[in-house]
Amino acid sequence: MSVPQHLEFFVDPSRCIGCRACVEACTECDTHRGEPMIHLEYIDRGASVQTVPVVCMHCEQPTCAEVCPADAIKRTGDGVVQSARKPRCIACGNCVVACPFGVPELYIDRAIMMKCDMCYDRTSVGKKPMCATVCPSQALYFGTREQISALRPQSMPTNTFRFGDQVIRTRVNVMVPRRPAAPAQIDVTAAMDERPPSRAVRLPVVGDDPDPFAEVEV
């Protein structure tokens, strides 16, 4: 049982509406019943309704696994970085703070780290991950490259991320704009000092309106 190579995960956080269907669906999984493995958060609710869903990106060279003192995190042949092996994980938390995407979570009481394993129970038998199945905005999509390119002519997938001087490649893709030129990689650390604007016009048609309420008197 493994996840077929032609099926891939495509994430487009700009589509996310923060409804948390993914989170609630994730808690239904039998491998971690009651606990969501996907993160969905407001980036800064005071400033914007922007939310970001974060699933495990399944790095080609997973930092979490490398910094695990207990050797508890394994990447299977299909490129899926599995949740910590329960007999080994000593709940040190290295993976939690080291993961460049902020994915793993520690459950101190049970002395275990758990993280998204791309719904291995579903994907390894040909189904889609639960979050990508229910996602009403399809910010989370699971399918083939052909399907996504037909559905999203303005987007293209990338799986290369920059964190400082470190480049990370992942099995999960993020959708980036095709025009004017698709970036070769997403520089995550460049967003360090950014705060989300209340409006994030995707393709400006009126021009810049950073604060649509600028003229409203209080």
Next chain:
Amino acid sequence: MVARSHALRASLWASIFTLALAVLIIVGSRRLANFDAALVGYTFATLFATFGITYRYAMWLQRPPTRMYWKRGWQAFVSPRFLAGNLGRFVQRAVVEVAGNRFIFRRSALRGLTHWLLMWGCIIAAAITFPLVFGWIHFETVPGHLDTYRTYVFGFAAGDFPVASWLAFMVFHGLVWASFLVLAGVMLAFRRRMIDHGAMAAQQFGEDILPLVLLGAISMTGLMLTVSYTWLRGYAYDFLAILHAVTVIVTLLWLPFGKFFHIFQRPAQLGVGFYKDVGARSEQARCARCDREFASAAMIRDLIDVERELGFKYETSGGTGHYQRICPACRRAMFGLAQGALWRGENHGDTAR
């Protein structure tokens, strides 16, 4: 080169431990005087397992993150200011977490019980078997008192007890009781692995099923030996003895490779506990982006060292200096912001590189 020196060092440690055990066997059995030659297969399997386990343990300890935790764990434990408290905590945690399996009971009561039965069954069995096999303990009838047994430990007399006593019955059937515990645990574990969808999705034969099969086989064949000599006048005893020996020896040989290795690895949890205690007492790292505390400063420093040693280059050119100084929540936010900025036509991608 590094790998080779690691392997060399691990081989050395493995050899030392194996040799030490061999010496102890010879000495403890009074130059093999108390050694049962029939158990020689067990002995050699144990020596092999000792070599394998030590080798793997040593290799494991040389991985940068493990080495770091090993070092820091001991430093935290023996820190003079806290040693007394640490000893208390060590006992408490050893009892509650290790002996009591509290953290597994928290996953679910039945899983806790399963593991607890398996664990204590194995511990009791090992505590009886190994000293007997190595000839470290043996029993003799006291000359002139045929109804009394004398226990010898390392060849020294260590107490007498009547043959017909309750105690004797319990002691001589210790392995039977252990088998009952193990079998109950194996059955519970199999039950879960057959009906729990979550377990079924992730389980692998070698990793999750085989260990149960082995433990079950050891217990069953052991019990059959008892049945044979107790009620069947030794029917098929020799065959059963060989069968039992095979199951035990296979398990011993497999000990360093599979799931059972966690028996040796897992106590590291205690070391991590002391490291965390120190971390909680000392300075906390504040996220370079949101300024909230998210881990102990020492852990972040150590992690940066480990990441460098592993070849990661999370250094940043900005004021932060290292990506490790950003908390997981902000990492997730930055991931969203970076992607969102691309859609606004702002350059958070990098076409040049």
Next chain:
Amino acid sequence: MATLPVDDLAITRAFGPHLSPRTLSRASDEPERLVKTHCCFCGQQCGIQLKVKNDAVIGFEPWEDFPFNRGMLCPKGVKRYLQGSHPDRLLTALARDPSVENGFRSMPYDAAIERAAREIRRIQDLHGPAAVGVLGGASLTTEKTYLLGKFARVCLKTPYIDYNGRLCMVSAGAANKKAFGIDRTTSPWSDMVGTDVIWVAGSNVAECSPITTNYIWQARELGAKVIVQDPRITPVARTCDLYLPVRPGRDAALFAGVLQLMIENGWIDRDFIERETVGFEAVAAYCATWPVARVAEVTGVPERSIRKAAELWGIAKSSFLFHARGIEHHSNGVQNALGTINLVLASGRIGKPKSGYGTIVGQANGQGGREHGQKCDQLPGWRDISNPDHRKYIASVWNIKEADLPGPGVDAYELFRKIDAGEIKGLISICFNPKVSLPDNQFVTRALEKLEFYVAIDFFLNDTARHADLVLPGSLQEEDEGTVTQVEGRVIKINKAVDCPGEARQDWRIIQDLAKALGRPHGFTFDSPRAIFDELRVASKGGVADYSGISYEKIERQMGVFWPCPSDDHPGTPRLFEPGSDNPVAKGKGRFYFPDGKARFNVAEYRPAVDDVSEEYPLFLTTGRVVSQFLSGTQTRRIGPLVKHYPEPRIELHPRLAEKLGIADGAWATAETRRGAITLRAMVVTTIRPDTIFIPYHWPGDKSANRLTVAAQDPISKIPQYKVCGCRLRPADGPPAYAKEREAQQ
């Protein structure tokens, strides 16, 4: 006697809302079967499969083959299964009893039915049949709504029946009827994908109809421009191409202004207007009074944005406009909806592929529930209760004399005024929680208290049912079968997953049991929802909402059938008004449902809101929903994970306003209108107009936004004006009493 039997807190302690666990089944539970059905909540009616074991719903599995949502679900859909097997579920009939600690004692079902019938008979004998009113709901299946309408008119012989769609769909319905002669979204949602421009008028799609989001995003991926008109920057507005931050209550002015710009710039389809519509001149004359500068002044939308909207909409080759409660919940609601229709008609882009106009229904059966007779002025098949021909036909189907059929009744709010005035003394309600959901709900409470006899049918003891003399245990959606009509006009089938627990009964059985106990069983002897549907098909035949060609089998086979479907071999009508299409009203004269076949332009006049902002109440108050809650929360405030997501109402306000008033994020603040005041925590966000505050309305009592809202209603549709009233805000003196006494969801 419909006062609360004991203190509300004591009732709450006994009957909830309490929280369900986060998940229900264990990892080892193997469902015995999967039941293909639909979500019980909003009007999108997403397909879902319920996992059933031991006659209990234990989970869900996405239904990826259902064409509308293809497996997608919002968090309410994901967790909807937790409402079954809930500790608060009513398992027996309850009788009001102030001597009992929690105010109610259970009683045998049959005795309760007998007693209800006795009381109804007593009131009707004494005060006439019209002294008993009936309130229904748009979450009921179409079969139930049909039966309820028939029950009121045939069994009770009262004109006074109305339903909670009055708070939801009626402005759109009235406008559609005036403009098109038919009340339905014109096109399936799939027409959105590939369109040039989408205009979202007053709809927080992301939270109230989440599945529609993917249609919008998909359209945008293929090049559509998205315009969102809302006083709040909702999740869809965040990244839309053009955001129109309209001041609450000014929508009609905006539509007039945009149409005026379209006329000025020649962005209208004169040929279509000439050939297929009437009334354009009057509309053009009215719009001429709305030069863009005046529109900007009144609406608060910058002039350049109005111009851009007109241009985007005007020059598009294809377009989709939809609206929801944002423009409909107004005393000017019908005018607002007509304003959007004028934009649609002027563009000439109707009845074409990749173009459409629609209204997003709020409730599960917001569409079907308004078509077949629980609306006060309506008979099955969208027939008019005042139309002699329509009356005659339905009387013949029901096998009664036309003269015995009551005339039009009054809207739900007016019904409460009649209770207050003592005209209506007995009430039967089902699927309606007006104590939370009607505006100025302290008036509703006072009216309830005047009832001589009130019987409520429900599966949980909702806030209104606490006033009841008798509560009959009804059925959850998954305990019965039947049809509903979802947002696109697609008739779909709800399938039964489990039996009613305890003494609970399917609602249609309860209605029939009442009829029987009243000694008027004639016409109420159906043995299944299918039998009711078969009569409904006949009753709707020849009407505008013609279901006569729809069968349960056809629905399952086609995964839904779009009405009108006038014959067995008819596949249904996904897209209305296609060129060359015919209908029973126009009879070949044209594609719209009027005798001349032409669509109507209606002057959509801007009128200021009732109780608009003033010096005394300088802020706009607007109300709405959050994604994790549904309507009055009877179900969703009992589902643990949904409550956790957004436990209590908060007052959204802009940081500039917060600074001026000295209110910090998370601090207690008191909002006050002419009706009352409530104290909630503040939520300071830049995503709302600085002159407006927003409060979601799903909670009762001291947390109820509808304590503040005004009971002003649209003169035509009678929809209440939930979306705007004058209000003032101040830092609270301290935490309110409920903060200590009650759990968040209570």
